[in-house]
Amino acid sequence: MLRKIKRLLMAVFIVSILSVIGAYAGYRWFRANSTNSNQYIVEWLNDAENHPNYEAVALLRCGDAPFIMPTTGFIGLFWRDSSAPYNVMRRHTALDIFGNGALGTVPVYAAYDGYLTRQDTWLSTVIIRHDDPLQAGRTIWTYYTHMASLDGSQNYISDAFPQGTSNQFVAQGTLLGYQGLYNPPFPIAMHVHFSIVTSHPNGSFKNEAVLANTLDPSPYLGFDVNANTATHPATCRE
Ligand SMILES: [Zn+2]
Numbered sequence: 001m002l003r004k005i006k007r008l009l010m011a012v013f014i015v016s017i018l019s020v021i022g023a024y025a026g027y028r029w030f031r032a033n034s035t036n037s038n039q040y041i042v043e044w045l046n047d048a049e050n051h052p053n054y055e056a057v058a059l060l061r062c063g064d065a066p067f068i069m070p071t072t073g074f075i076g077l078f079w080r081d082s083s084a085p086y087n088v089m090r091r092h093t094a095l096d097i098f099g100n101g102a103l104g105t106v107p108v109y110a111a112y113d114g115y116l117t118r119q120d121t122w123l124s125t126v127i128i129r130h131d132d133p134l135q136a137g138r139t140i141w142t143y144y145t146h147m148a149s150l151d152g153s154q155n156y157i158s159d160a161f162p163q164g165t166s167n168q169f170v171a172q173g174t175l176l177g178y179q180g181l182y183n184p185p186f187p188i189a190m191h192v193h194f195s196i197v198t199s200h201p202n203g204s205f206k207n208e209a210v211l212a213n214t215l216d217p218s219p220y221l222g223f224d225v226n227a228n229t230a231t232h233p234a235t236c237r238e
Contacts, residue, residue, distance in 0.1 A: 037083035040232040041076040048100040054233040062222030062236035066133035067111040073099035078227040094195030106179040124148035124182040141197040148182035
C-alpha cells in the first residue's frame with residue numbers, strides 16, 4: 001500500500017514538473033512571437049504631437065511602389081501582427097492606421113485604380129477590385145473598414161458610394177470616406193483597417209478575416225509592414 005502511494009506521489013510530482021516546464025516554454029514562445037505594437041499605439045494616441053515621425057501621410061507614393069498610402073496616421077498594427085486584440089494564434093490580416101484628428105474627419109483614399117463595391121449590408125466598409133500590379137493576370141482587392149461612428153448610427157463613407165454600390169470605377173486617390181470607430185465587438189481607437197485580399201478562381205474576394213486570404217502589403221506600399229520584420233514607426237524604404 002505504502003509503495004503504491006509512493007508511486008502515485010512520484011507520478012504526480014513528475015506530471016507537475018512537466019506542466020510547469022510546458023507552461024514556461026509556452027510563455028517563452030508566446031513572448032518571442034509577440035510584437036510590441038501596443039506600446040507604440042498608446043504613445044501615439046496619448047501624445048501624437050510629440051511623435052511626428054510616427055505618421056505616414058495619405059496619398060504618399062513610396063519610390064516606385066504601385067499603391068499610395070490610403071490615409072494619414074500611425075501604422076500601429078502591422079500585417080501578421082500578434083499584438084492585442086490579436087495574438088500569435090490569430091494574427092492581424094491588415095494594417096490599422098490610426099489618424100490624429102476628430103472622428104469622421106481623417107480622409108481615406110483608394111490606394112490604387114479599381115472597381116468599388118459596397119454590399120447592401122456594409123455599414124462601414126468598401127472593397128475595391130484591382131488587376132494586381134505586381135502579378136499580371138491576378139485579381140486582388142483592397143478592403144477598407146471601420147468608417148462609421150462607434151454605434152454605427154453615422155457612417156463616414158462618401159455619398160458617392162451608397163450601400164449596394166457595385167463595380168464602380170474609382171481612380172487611385174479617390175476619396176472613399178473617413179476614419180471611424182465602428183468595430184464591434186472590440187472598439188479601439190479611431191482608425192482604418194486596410195488589407196489586400198486574394199480572389200477565388202472566379203475572381204470574387206475571399207474572406208478577409210483569414211490571414212491566408214490576405215497579402216503582405218509591404219511590396220505594394222513600399223513600406224515594411226510585415227510584422228515578421230517591420231519595426232515601428234514604419235517608414236518608406238526608398
Ligand atoms: Zn485591423
